[in-house]
Amino acid sequence: MTWWRRLLRRRALERELDAELRDHIEREVAEGVRAGESEADARRQIRLTSGGLDQVKEACRDVRRPAALADLGADLRFAWRILAKDRWFTAGAILTLALAMGVANTTFIGTYANLWRDLPFERPERVAIVRTVDGRGRVAGVSYPDFEDWRRDARVFDGMAAAFTSGTISLGRDGAVPEQFDGLYVSADTFTVLRVKPALGRDFLASDDRPGAEAVAIIGSNIWKSRYGASRDVLGRKVSVNGTTPATIIGVMPDGFHYVDFTDVWLPLSQMPGSTRQRRDVRALYMIGRLPDGIDLDRVRAELSRIATNLSVMHPETNKDVRPLVNSHYEAYNGGLLLTDSLTLMPLLAAAFVLLIASANLANLLLARAANRSREIAIRVAIGATRWRIVRQLLIESLLLALVAWVLAVGFSWLALKLSTSQVDPLLPYWRLKMDVRLLGFLAAVALLTTGLFGLAPALYASRRGTADGLKEGGRLSATPKTRRWSHALLVGQFALTLALLNGAGLTAKTFYKFYRLDRNVQTSDAVTTFVRLPPQTYATPEQRVAFHQQMRDRLLAVPGIATSTVATAAPFASAGRRRLTAVDGRPPSDPPPDVRTVVVDREYFHTVVRGLILGESFSEWNGTAGHEAAIVNQRFADVYLGAGSPIGRHLELRPPATVRIGVVVEESPQPTPVTIIGVSPDIRQGPGDAVPTVYLPFRAEAPAGVTLIVRGSGGPARVMSAAREAANAIDPDLALGVVRTLDELRDRSRGIPAGMASQFAKIGGLALVFSGMGLYSAIAYAVRRRTQEIAIRMALGATATHVRWLFLKTSAWVVVGGLAVGLPASLAVGHQLQLNVVRADSRDSLMLLAMVAVLAIVALVASIVPARRATRLEPATALRID
Amino acid sequence: MPDKSDLPQGTLDLLILQVVAGGAIHGYGIAQRLQLISRDVVQVPQGSLYPALHRLENRGLLTADWKMSDTGREAKFYRLTPRGRSELKEQAASWVRLTEAIGLILKPAGGAR
Numbered sequence: 004m005t006w007w008r009r010l011l012r013r014r015a016l017e018r019e020l021d022a023e024l025r026d027h028i029e030r031e032v033a034e035g036v037r038a039g040e041s042e043a044d045a046r047r048q049i050r051l052t053s054g055g056l057d058q059v060k061e062a063c064r065d066v067r068r069p070a071a072l073a074d075l076g077a078d079l080r081f082a083w084r085i086l087a088k089d090r091w092f093t094a095g096a097i098l099t100l101a102l103a104m105g106v107a108n109t110t111f112i113g114t115y116a117n118l119w120r121d122l123p124f125e126r127p128e129r130v131a132i133v134r135t136v137d138g139r140g141r142v143a144g145v146s147y148p149d150f151e152d153w154r155r156d157a158r159v160f161d162g163m164a165a166a167f168t169s170g171t172i173s174l175g176r177d178g179a180v181p182e183q184f185d186g187l188y189v190s191a192d193t194f195t196v197l198r199v200k201p202a203l204g205r206d207f208l209a210s211d212d213r214p215g216a217e218a219v220a221i222i223g224s225n226i227w228k229s230r231y232g233a234s235r236d237v238l239g240r241k242v243s244v245n246g247t248t249p250a251t252i253i254g255v256m257p258d259g260f261h262y263v264d265f266t267d268v269w270l271p272l273s274q275m276p277g278s279t280r281q282r283r284d285v286r287a288l289y290m291i292g293r294l295p296d297g298i299d300l301d302r303v304r305a306e307l308s309r310i311a312t313n314l315s316v317m318h319p320e321t322n323k324d325v326r327p328l329v330n331s332h333y334e335a336y337n338g339g340l341l342l343t344d345s346l347t348l349m350p351l352l353a354a355a356f357v358l359l360i361a362s363a364n365l366a367n368l369l370l371a372r373a374a375n376r377s378r379e380i381a382i383r384v385a386i387g388a389t390r391w392r393i394v395r396q397l398l399i400e401s402l403l404l405a406l407v408a409w410v411l412a413v414g415f416s417w418l419a420l421k422l423s424t425s426q427v428d429p430l431l432p433y434w435r436l437k438m439d440v441r442l443l444g445f446l447a448a449v450a451l452l453t454t455g456l457f458g459l460a461p462a463l464y465a466s467r468r469g470t471a472d473g474l475k476e477g478g479r480l481s482a483t484p485k486t487r488r489w490s491h492a493l494l495v496g497q498f499a500l501t502l503a504l505l506n507g508a509g510l511t512a513k514t515f516y517k518f519y520r521l522d523r524n525v526q527t528s529d530a531v532t533t534f535v536r537l538p539p540q541t542y543a544t545p546e547q548r549v550a551f552h553q554q555m556r557d558r559l560l561a562v563p564g565i566a567t568s569t570v571a572t573a574a575p576f577a578s579a580g581r582r583r584l585t586a587v588d589g590r591p592p593s594d595p596p597p598d599v600r601t602v603v604v605d606r607e608y609f610h611t612v613v614r615g616l617i618l619g620e621s622f623s624e625w626n627g628t629a630g631h632e633a634a635i636v637n638q639r640f641a642d643v644y645l646g647a648g649s650p651i652g653r654h655l656e657l658r659p660p661a662t663v664r665i666g667v668v669v670e671e672s673p674q675p676t677p678v679t680i681i682g683v684s685p686d687i688r689q690g691p692g693d694a695v696p697t698v699y700l701p702f703r704a705e706a707p708a709g710v711t712l713i714v715r716g717s718g719g720p721a722r723v724m725s726a727a728r729e730a731a732n733a734i735d736p737d738l739a740l741g742v743v744r745t746l747d748e749l750r751d752r753s754r755g756i757p758a759g760m761a762s763q764f765a766k767i768g769g770l771a772l773v774f775s776g777m778g779l780y781s782a783i784a785y786a787v788r789r790r791t792q793e794i795a796i797r798m799a800l801g802a803t804a805t806h807v808r809w810l811f812l813k814t815s816a817w818v819v820v821g822g823l824a825v826g827l828p829a830s831l832a833v834g835h836q837l838q839l840n841v842v843r844a845d846s847r848d849s850l851m852l853l854a855m856v857a858v859l860a861i862v863a864l865v866a867s868i869v870p871a872r873r874a875t876r877l878e879p880a881t882a883l884r885i886d
Numbered sequence: 887m888p889d890k891s892d893l894p895q896g897t898l899d900l901l902i903l904q905v906v907a908g909g910a911i912h913g914y915g916i917a918q919r920l921q922l923i924s925r926d927v928v929q930v931p932q933g934s935l936y937p938a939l940h941r942l943e944n945r946g947l948l949t950a951d952w953k954m955s956d957t958g959r960e961a962k963f964y965r966l967t968p969r970g971r972s973e974l975k976e977q978a979a980s981w982v983r984l985t986e987a988i989g990l991i992l993k994p995a996g997g998a999r
Contacts, residue, residue: 019952020936023913023962027932030914030957052931062937067944 020063024056061387075399082400089372093404095781096368099774100408100453103361104446105415106767110354111442112420113763122332123260125198131160131303132335133290138324143286147272149322150190150290152314159306160292164193167275167288171536171709172268173739176243179230180728181739183534184223184267188275196293197262203227204238204254211253212271214280218250223267227255246538246737248274276539283321304329349507349837353767356500358449360771363493364778366457369401370490371785373458394459401454409447490782491818497778498822498859499829501771505855506830508768510837510848511761518693519754524614524685525575527746529566531720532574533727534741536709541735545706551734552605552702555712558730565716565726567611570702571604574711575612575746576753579689579697584644585675586656592644599640600695601657603710605702609635609684612713612746619651619682626681627703634678638686640696645680653680657698676704691753713746720745776862779818783811784870794874804875811874815867819860830855893928898938900981901928903966903974906948910963912955913939939964947973 028049035045086093124130133153135143145153150165157163167188175181191212200206201221211219220242222230231237241249250270261267272288294303307327315322380393542548552570559568573579579600584592606622609615617638626633634655641650658675678700686694702710716723724743731738744752787794794807830852893901905911905919917935920928930938942948947970955961966974 019962022960024932024936026912026955026957026959026961027914027917027936029959033957059933059936062933063940066937066941 016067020060024059028056055386058387078396078399079403081396082403085400086403092368092372095777096365096404096454097408097411099361099364099368099777100405100450101411101415102770103358103774104409104412104450105419106770107354107358108412108416108442108446109419109423110350110763110767112416112439113423114351115439122262123199123257124262127332129294129296130197130332131292131294131300132330132332133292133303133307134328134330134335135286136326136328142328145288145290146283146286146321147280147288148283149286149314149325150288153290153307153310153327156310156313157292157303157306159294159298159303161295162192162196163290163292164196165190165272165288165290166193166263167272168263168266169270169275171534171741172270173245173536173538173737174226174230174242174268175246175737175739176249177230177240180732181243181246181737182230183536183739183741184226185261185265186268186270187263187266188270188272190272193269193291196291198293199257199260199262201254202257203235204252206254207269207271212273214273216271216273218244218248218274219253219271220244220250221254221256221269222252223256223261224258226267243737244268244270244274245276245540247540250274283318300329300331349511350763350767353504353507353764353771356504357767357771357774360497360500360774360778362449362453363497364774364781365453367490367493367778367782369454369457371781373397397458398455401458402451404458405447405450405454409443409450412446413443491814491821494775494778494782494818495821495825497771497775498818498863499824499826501768501775502822502826502855502859503829503833504768504771505858506852507833507837508761508764509851509855510834511764513848513851514693515754515758515761518688519758521686521688521694522576522750524687525746525750526612526614526715527575527750528715529717529723530612530713530715530746531723531727531743532711532713532746532749533724533743534709535570535712535731535738536741537738539708541737542708545703548706548708549703552706552710554734555727555730558733559714559727562716562726562730564718565714565723567607567715568727569605569607569611569713570710571602571608571612571713572707572710573602573689574713574749575687575689576749577689577711582657582659582698583675584655584698585658586654587644588654597696599644599657600689600697601700602689602697603700603702603705603707608699608713609682611715613684613687616682616684618649619680621682622701622703625703627701627705632676632678632704633681633701635682635684635699636680637684637694637697637699639694640698641683643696650680650683654678655680655698657700688753712740772858772862775859776866779815779863780866780870782818783815783867784873786811786814787870787874791874798875807875808868808871811871812864812867815863819863822859823856827852893930897981898930898934899942900974900977902935902938902942903947903970904978906964906966907971907974910951910953910965912961912963914961916964942970946970 028046031049032042032045035048036042040048133145135145135149137143144167145165147165150163154163169186169188171183172186173181173183189207191207191209194200194206202224204221207219207221210216222237227233227237231240237252237255240252242252244250256269292303294300304327307329311322311325311327315325383393383396384390537548537551542551556568559565579602581598582601583596584599585596586592604622606624606626609621616635619635621635622633623631625631634657636645636650636655645653654677656675656677678698684697684699687697688694689697712727714723714727716726720743724740728740731740790810794802794810797807797810834848834852901920902916905916905923908919911919913935916939917930917932920930939948943950943964946967948964949967949970950962950964952960953963955963
């Protein structure tokens with residue numbers, strides 16, 4: 004049956020039912036009249052004995068309905084009409100829920116991606132990373148002989164491999180401009196363990212990874228596309244690696260595969276420069292192993308420890324006290340970060356808070372509305388609705404509400420993801436921002452639970468009461484003390500959470516604002532940066548490297564439009580190296596001596612990149628040569644380590660620390676370098692956070708092989724960089740320049756993630772504030788409506804407007820006081836947590852807290868004074884008549 | 887008003903079928919007939935009668951036509967369907983069996999009083 008036929012049929016049935024019942028009544032009336040009653044009496048008698056016509060009709064309809072399902076359509080239509088009629092309530096409820104769910108969803112997706120669990124290979128959680136810890140607790144990698152022993156003896160793995168992160172590798176002499184990429188040296192079975200196959204060509208074979216084997220390379224798909232035009236002919240082509248080894252390209256990895264993080268070139272371990280397969284004390288590799296099902300990390304730890312103990316007995320001179328350190332990829336890359344840096348978890352916590360606030364808000368809205376509807380419900384009961392019908396109707400309304408909100412939330416998060424993916428992609432290749440079905444399900448459950456629970460509880464109450472009660476009280480919009488207590492508790496909770504959130508957001512924002520103010524110390528305009536690594540084979544001595552950069556500079560400055568050119572081991576905003584500060588004026592500054600950041604720069608750096616020195620002067624041509632050891636420190640360094648007195652002329656001793664990165668041991672330099680401070684630089688951030696004590700050393704002193712070239716010139720970054728490339732290749736045709744980034748870009752990137760999190764935090768805080776305000780507003784507005792008659796009586800008896808207003812302000816005052824009582828300790832706790840981990844600001848920033856309390860109080864005042872004023876404007880006579 | 891629990895569960899349907907078996911009849915007529923035959927013991931209110939009629943019609947035991955009636959208005963006249971007739975026979979028989987059985991059980995108790 005088509006819908007309109009069904010509709011026509013239903014109408015006909017309704018008509019017939021009505022006619023039939025009326026016929027019955029008419030006959031009864033006629034009978035009564037015949038017996039001598041007046042017609043009016045007869046009708047009255049019938050009404051008294053046979054009950055309402057509508058109830059009979061409803062009972063007949065119930066009989067006709069094939070199943071309850073048939074009503075669903077009617078219920079849905081009715082629910083829709085009710086929701087559409089109460090459009091402010093509906094819009095408020097849906098938006099509140101949708102925004103909160105959207106925020107929770109996107110935040111969770113971001114955090115989840117941040118945990119790096121979604122690596123682009125099969126079951127990443129089953130791949131363990133093995134490193135070592137020595138007797139002094141220092142983390143190092145694995146030596147090749149140890150790797151071979153472990154691989155031979157361990158029975159717990161389903162395949163083991165070893166890798167070395169090499170940093171950049173340059174490719175060239177294949178007809179294209181030399182370029183730099185991140186490289187990883189891997190043992191032949193690495194991709195087998197990861198269970199990834201090349202998209203094109205073949206994997207490494209054991210024979211590729213033997214000393215003396217012909218050099219081969221596997222490239223990433225973006226090199227394949229950008230450098231080789233996605234041609235299948237790439238297999239078998241020769242390319243020079245780091246200017247020397249001509250390697251044959253044997254494979255191309257699939258799209259998006261960059262294991263271990265940004266890697267684009269993979270080479271066999273045997274090609275690693277300075278690779279040694281003999282020495283047990285060179286622990287430069289890290290090891291991976293795939294865990295078969297049923298084997299957990301503890302089993303692996305036990306097994307490897309057993310082998311390590313044997314090794315320490317057999318090789319006491321190298322392996323004494325060396326223990327394996329076994330982690331999952333997740334633990335190795337995020338576990339530590341997650342535990343120490345709750346910045347990653349803060350937004351999630353905040354989102355959970357806001358979801359709670361939104362739920363409380365919705366609950367309050369539903370509570371208020373259900374009380375409002377007790378009359379409607381009473382009427383429906385009176386005309387024959389069963390309790391189940393009523394409950395079902397309200398359930399359907401709640402469902403509809405939750406469903407619409409959920410759909411909106413999915414839309415919001417989809418939009419947000421689209422926006423943020425484009426920002427995050429180049430920063431973190433493994434951040435997979437995508438919808439998570441489990442989470443969407445969870446959010447739907449939260450929405451249903453809130454709407455279901457709070458939409459239904461009062462409805463059950465209302466439908467339980469007698470019809471007459473409902474009708475009598477319904478008109479007065481009564482709320483039971485119980486619902487009111489609930490509603491107030493929810494409001495107090497909201498305000499407490501909001502205060503904690505606002506305080507956290509405020510502290511975070513303030514901190515990052517403080518960090519980013521430092522960026523004014525850098526001249527970023529028109530500056531382009533790239534990484535230059537001079538291969539040790541061609542540029543063996545510092546003199547050769549100094550000469551290269553001298554020539555480079557001369558050539559560049561001869562190009563019209565190029566204004567300045569300078570080099571530094573770390574550009575501003577990029578992560579700087581570390582050295583141990585062993586002495587200040589002959590005494591160690593602390594025990595153990597602290598690490599400070601060091602950046603090696605040439606003498607132009609402070610004129611061209613930094614906006615000048617605060618004190619002293621820049622390096623001279625001679626600084627860095629014997630007898631002219633000099634250093635420039637930043638303001639932060641002077642504050643922390645030099646105390647009172649001029650920094651100029653003070654003496655420092657620096658030594659490279661034992662390890663600079665996981666997996667690679669840098670041999671400790673036996674002699675600390677003594678330097679004299681000749682200047683003080685303003686603070687510059689080297690990384691996402693605050694500026695830290697930093698020492699600048701002259702380029703001449705070491706002439707490192709890898710430096711960042713910073714060139715400033717007109718005509719746009721592309722033109723400046725092509726000038727740099729021409730200059731470099733005029734001196735050395737094999738030399739590859741790294742990725743090109745403007746200083747502005749570097750600055751934005753360094754701000755990217757923390758700033759994004761801070762702004763997300765602030766947005767969530769703002770949302771919470773709006774929700775809390777809305778919650779209080781609707782609660783007060785509802786109370787005013789409920790007590791209209793009481794107000795009218797009070798005013799008629801002479802109560803002043805102030806008195807009436809106070810009646811309601813008292814409620815919100817209690818809510819605010821309650822919120823503060825719970826919220827202040829919560830705020831302090833959140834602030835403390837932030838201070839421990841990220842912010843390094845004063846967690847008891849009482850001014851901030853006070854400001855947030857004030858903001859909250861103002862919002863509460865506005866939210867309650869608006870509806871309270873409405874109460875005082877009531878005309879007593881009118882108000883009394885309001886039903 | 888008399889509660890429908892005055893009649894044992896399910897008996898109203900049987901009574902209606904029995905009354906309708908006498909010929910096409912409208913709802914009011916059925917109520918009248920029941921009251922008359924039972925000497926005012928069985929009084930069926932609208933709220934029970936019409937749902938029962940509609941239920942029987944829905945189950946296909948009764949069928950109905952709108953016909954001109956004595957009042958000059960059209961009224962809904964119910965008739966038994968063949969299925970209704972056999973249902974009536976079956977239910978009546980089982981009712982008789984049941985009441986006889988109940989009578990047997992109650993007899994000694996009644997004698998003792």
